[in-house]
Amino acid sequence: MKHFIASNLITFIVFLLKLLKRDTRKSIVFWLAEKIIMGFEKTKCRALSNLRVAYPYNTDEENLRIAVRSYQNIAFGVVECFWLQELEQQIDIVCDAQTLDILSREGGVSIATMHTSCFELVPFAIQHLTGNVTTLSKIPKFLSKAKSIYHSANIDVIDKHDSNPIIALLKASRDNRAVCLHSDHYAQETPVSFFGCKTQAPTGAALISSYGKMPILMCYTVLKDNNRYDVVIERFVDGYVDNNKEEISLTMGKLYQRFEEVIYKHPEQWYWSYNRFRP
Amino acid sequence: MKVESVVKSSVCSLINIHESELHENTLLFGQYAELDSMGVVMLLMEFEEKLNLNTSNIELSAELFESFGSLVTGVKCAIGEKVN
Numbered sequence: 001m002k003h004f005i006a007s008n009l010i011t012f013i014v015f016l017l018k019l020l021k022r023d024t025r026k027s028i029v030f031w032l033a034e035k036i037i038m039g040f041e042k043t044k045c046r047a048l049s050n051l052r053v054a055y056p057y058n059t060d061e062e063n064l065r066i067a068v069r070s071y072q073n074i075a076f077g078v079v080e081c082f083w084l085q086e087l088e089q090q091i092d093i094v095c096d097a098q099t100l101d102i103l104s105r106e107g108g109v110s111i112a113t114m115h116t117s118c119f120e121l122v123p124f125a126i127q128h129l130t131g132n133v134t135t136l137s138k139i140p141k142f143l144s145k146a147k148s149i150y151h152s153a154n155i156d157v158i159d160k161h162d163s164n165p166i167i168a169l170l171k172a173s174r175d176n177r178a179v180c181l182h183s184d185h186y187a188q189e190t191p192v193s194f195f196g197c198k199t200q201a202p203t204g205a206a207l208i209s210s211y212g213k214m215p216i217l218m219c220y221t222v223l224k225d226n227n228r229y230d231v232v233i234e235r236f237v238d239g240y241v242d243n244n245k246e247e248i249s250l251t252m253g254k255l256y257q258r259f260e261e262v263i264y265k266h267p268e269q270w271y272w273s274y275n276r277f278r279p
Numbered sequence: 280m281k282v283e284s285v286v287k288s289s290v291c292s293l294i295n296i297h298e299s300e301l302h303e304n305t306l307l308f309g310q311y312a313e314l315d316s317m318g319v320v321m322l323l324m325e326f327e328e329k330l331n332l333n334t335s336n337i338e339l340s341a342e343l344f345e346s347f348g349s350l351v352t353g354v355k356c357a358i359g360e361k362v363n
Contacts, residue, residue, distance in 0.1 A: 164308075164341040166316040170323075171339050189317060207320045211334075243324040245317065 006142035014082045026076055033075035034068055047272040054195045069268040073223050077118030084124050084153050095233035103129050108176035108214045112183040112205035116269040117223040123155045123180045125231040134172035135180040173212035181205050184259050186276055190249045192256040199277050206251040209241040222269050286351050289325045293318050303348035332358050
């Protein structure tokens, strides 16, 4: 019953937002997001705590400014997932010719993504480029309709709540699909250093590369001042990751170094309010 | 027999138990922390290398990794060996 009410409430809010122009939607979501992060102490403190790790020399005011803007960008990005199709004309793909060449091959590709702005635009953009994308998503139980958003964009989605998503991912890899995996969250799979702190990271992107013998690309989104999105796609491993734990771990370590560089370049795009560094 | 011994040695090495402890009915998936996503991929690629097996021929499913017996059966089917 609780899920039913939440699902219908969200559907109604999205319906109302869709009646408005995109600029107005953005203003409303930005206003609301600021109220949320300033009103919810846990969310604000977590963001500030993470920002102090990355920017130890910033004042709390400077870090709070980044926290608020990143929360606004992420909130707007999440809401925009409800009208992904409308964003087709708002995307600028940023990549080189060799990256496009990898995407045009039929051998599949592993794509490591980050939680920046409208992060679900990554599989959407990759679908447009390859016509053959699979993504893994943790679909909230109260938002089961979310699957239809992916399906209407022709994105094959595997729900993390499904039993044994790894098997489904391996099948996608075997079918030579472009497999998009968020790779910047906490998971007890391999140790990495992130902003100078020891933490744990998922290995999915490297595992898929190793199993499917496919390259790894890194991809993230940036919401620009003109309200258009850059979808940046970079080559990360041109060949494939060797099939041993050390190589998989090493690859994830290097990927995290690159994540750091991207986050330092776009600190207001990454989701800071996440419990990234756990004991 | 070779398939069974290769699968046994690979599984035992991954989950760190003695071969005498692994039987046809020994449950695998969900029972050993080592048999996580990385463990599954490592096993498949070890079979590929040691048995000259194309893992594309394995019918991937959660049931495959349910027990040692089901894993041996799945691998045998993939290489076209007769299953007892």
